[in-house]
Each structure stands twice: as structure tokens, then as C-alpha cells.
Amino acid sequence: MSMQNDPNAKGIKTLDKDLNRISLLEQATAFTARPLVGPGITGVFMVLAGLAAATVMGATVGAWVVVVAAVVGAYMAVNIGANDVANNMGPAVGAKAVTLGGALIIAAVFETAGALLAGGDVVSTVSRGIVAPESVAEPQVFIWAMMAALMAGALWINLATWMGAPVSTTHSIVGGVMGAGIAAAGFAAVNWPVMAKIAASWVISPVLGGVMAAAFLAVINNRIIYREDKMAAARTWVPILIGVMGGVFATYMAMKGLKKIVKFDLGEAILIGIVVAVPLVFLMRPIIRRQSRGLENRVKSVKTLFAIPLVLSAALLSFAHGANDVANAVGPLAAIVHAVQDGAAGDRVEIPYWVMIVGAVGLSVGLMLFGPKLIRVVGSEITRLNAMRAWCVALAAAVVVIIASWLGLPVSSTHIAIGGIFGVGFYREWYHEKVLKVNRDMSALPVEERTRRKVVRRSHLMTILAAWVITVPATAALSAALFYAATLLAGLR
DSSP states (O other): OOTTTOHHHHHHHHHHHHHHHHHHHHHHHHHHHHHHHHHHHHHHHHHHHHHHHHHHHTTOTTHHHHHHHHHHHHHHHHHHHHHHHHHHHHHHHHTTSSOHHHHHHHHHHHHHHHHHHHOOSEEETTTTTTBOGGGGOSHHHHHHHHHHHHHHHHHHHHHHHHHTOOOOHHHHHHHHHHHHHHHHHOGGGBOHHHHHHHHHHHHHHHHHHHHHHHHHHHHHIIIIITSSSHHHHHHHHHHHHHHHHHHHHHHHIIIIISTTTOOOOHHHHHHHHHHHHHHHHHHHHHHHHHHHTTOOSSHHHHHHTTHHHHHHHHHHHHHHHHHHHHHHHHHHHHHHHHHHHHSSOOSEEEOOHHHHHHHHHHHHHHHHHHHHHHHHIIIIISSOOOHHHHHHHHHHHHHHHHHHHHHTOOOOHHHHHHHHHHHHHHHHHHIIIIISOOOOOOTTSOHHHHHHTSSSOHHHHHHHHHHHHHHHHHHHHHHHHHHHHHHHHTTOO
């Protein structure tokens, strides 16, 4: 019997068509639903933060204000996690030292640990002296100013993440506080010398990060990569470089990551770094010798020796970020809680532990849901990274923060890390063209194609620089508008 006359065959054919239609429908549903998963989970987390605030505050007068602030603070924490995680984990992922999933797990664990174990328990309610406290001493005005600052910062970081631009979350909240302060009490309320220092850091942070990362890469090129016997050079220099990294990160953690638990001055922190660095060099020598045994005399072999130190450095940067930047998410929330409970705006307030938990969990939720986009931009789309280049970026970030703390310069860890990536890329362009005399004649190509084939993607450079420059003015304007709207609705105008 032919297939055409077989009723079973026709039935199977019809069934296949129906199954294909269902399969296509499932794929289409999954495709359309996927973009809603992140916002949905974020919404649930914000509701839970509000419920936690309502439970803690109980029937206190003004409790509803704290509930709203907790929801906005949770939104801010999610956005900081989405944007800032790329600075620490992006280079490691771009260098293929760790998978994207592994990076998200490492970052979530260490960001949360840093926030809860070493997060700042005291925060300036006016964000490091941006606005004079007496100018917004009226509790109701102060509360709405902090609320507007928090919301403006969160909205701006959300927009920057969507655009694929890593921005400074510190600058975002500072701009928000400045805008709300101007709206509440005029331009005289703002501490303009402090704002001038912050503006200067737009240049200082990326330049220092870029120069330092390029310098480290120059040392690696000179001492290992362009040597005849690369593996022999690696056995000598990689333990030293890992020792330097260990010492720098020990100093970094002593100064920045553990300041809530125990405080060290610069001299003590450097001494701790030396105590860690010297034994680490001798400890790593037999390990590197064993790892390098049997490896070919190629650059690719050298890269493998930097992979584990790179992942450890990314984990430590995440811990320090959680300890330091959780205050950006929940500092204004803590200030609102203090103002509601005590009826006044204090110069310095303690962050309640439940507020710290909202900040810590928010950082992790944000990086898990929305972090991959920025990680890809930072790790692979600005310039091509390998384990050695990414190691240079991570080490430069820690060194520059230490130097800046010593000099009292208000630098941004985001700007330093991104500056380091650009520094590594531009150094490679210069080295290949000027030192190695690599002839890359692209004169016959269109300008757009020549730009695309450069080691550093210029389009990302312009997007990121533009986002950096307008972060403070944009958040200030948005915060001022939100403050006016909120006070109008609250009947304060």
C-alpha cells in the first residue's frame, strides 16, 4: 500500500505538523517571556523589601515613608549589582579564565559577603559632604531629598546598563544628592570644592588606571612574552608577579575591604602587604615550576599560569566592592530611616542590619539577572583580553585605589577598571605599530572599517566617555525634578 493511501501515514503527517506548530509556539512564548523574567524577579524582590520594612517599622509614625524608601533602595541595589559587577568579573570572563556562570556565582557570593561582613556601618547622610546638613535640616524636606536622590541614581544606572555603559554608581548617587540639595535649598547648599574634586576624578581615575595597567603589561611583554625561552622567563617572573598581586591585594583589603572589622593606617596596610607578598613568591615558585612542566614555549602556555590568580583577584575585588558600594545603595535609605525614627537629619547615622541585607541581596539579584550584558561589554567588546591583560587590569585597579586613598583623591573604581582596559588596548596598538613595526596597511579600506579593525573599539570609548561626563549633571537634574514633584504631591509646596 502506498503512503498516499495509508490513513496511518496521513495521521502521522498531520500530527507532525501540529507538533511543529506547538513547538514554534513554545519557542515564541519563551522568547517573548524571557525579557520579562528579570523585571519580574526584581519586582518581587522590591515588594519583599517593602514588606520587610513594614514588619520592622510596625505602626511607627511615618512607617509608610520607610516602606517606599526600602522599595526604591532595593531597586537601586539591583541596578548597582547589574552595572558594577562588570568591572570586577568582566576581565576574567573576557580572558576565559572563568565562565560567565562561574563569574556570576563568585561575584554573588563575594559581593554579599563583603556587604554583610565588612559593609560600612556608618554613612554620611549627605553623601560625603555634598550638601550642608543644616540646609535640609527640616525632616520632611530631607526625607524627600534623599528619596529623590535614590530614585534618580537608580534610574540613571538602569539606563546606563541598558545602553551598555559602565558608569560610576558613586557619582550617580552624589549627583542625585546634589540635585535634590539644590532643589531644596539652592546652589549655596552644595559644597562646590568637593564637587570640583569629583569632576577632576573623571580624568584622574581612568588615566591612572590606564597608565598603571599598560605599565604592568609592558613588564610582562619585556620580561616574559618577547623572550626567546618564554617558559624559563615565566618560571622566574610569574611567582614574583603573583607575589606582587598578593601583597597589593592584602594592602587593598586591609585599607578598603575590612575597614568595618578592623582599621589600619596606610603604613600598617603596606606592612601587611609585604608580609603576604614575600612568602607568596617563594610558595609559588615550585607550583609554577610544576604547572609549567611539559608546556610548549608559546604565549598561550604562559597565559594559563595567570588564570587562577586572575579569578582570585576578581573575587577579592568583588568582596571589597560589596563592602564599599553597598552604602551607595542603602545610605540614603538608612538616612531616611534615621530621620523618621529620630525626627531629625543626622550628620552620620548607623545603617540598620535589615537595610544592609536589602542592599547585599539587591547587589546579588542585580548581577545575576542583568550583569551578563555589561560583563560581555567590559570583558570582550572594548578590546580583546587574555589572562595576562586582564590580570594587569585587576592589579591596576587595586594599586590605583591604594594610591588615591593615600593622596586623598576621590577616584571611581568603575573608571579605574575601564581606564585599565582601554590602557591595555591602546598600549597594544602602540606596541605593535611602533615597536614591533607590524605593517597593517588599511589605507584602501573605508574609514568605518579601519576604525572597526583597531584593537580598541572606538564606538565603546565614545559611549562610555559620554555616559561618564553626563552622569552627575543627568542624575542631578532628574533628582531635582523628582524632588519638586514629590514635595508638590506631599503638599510641602
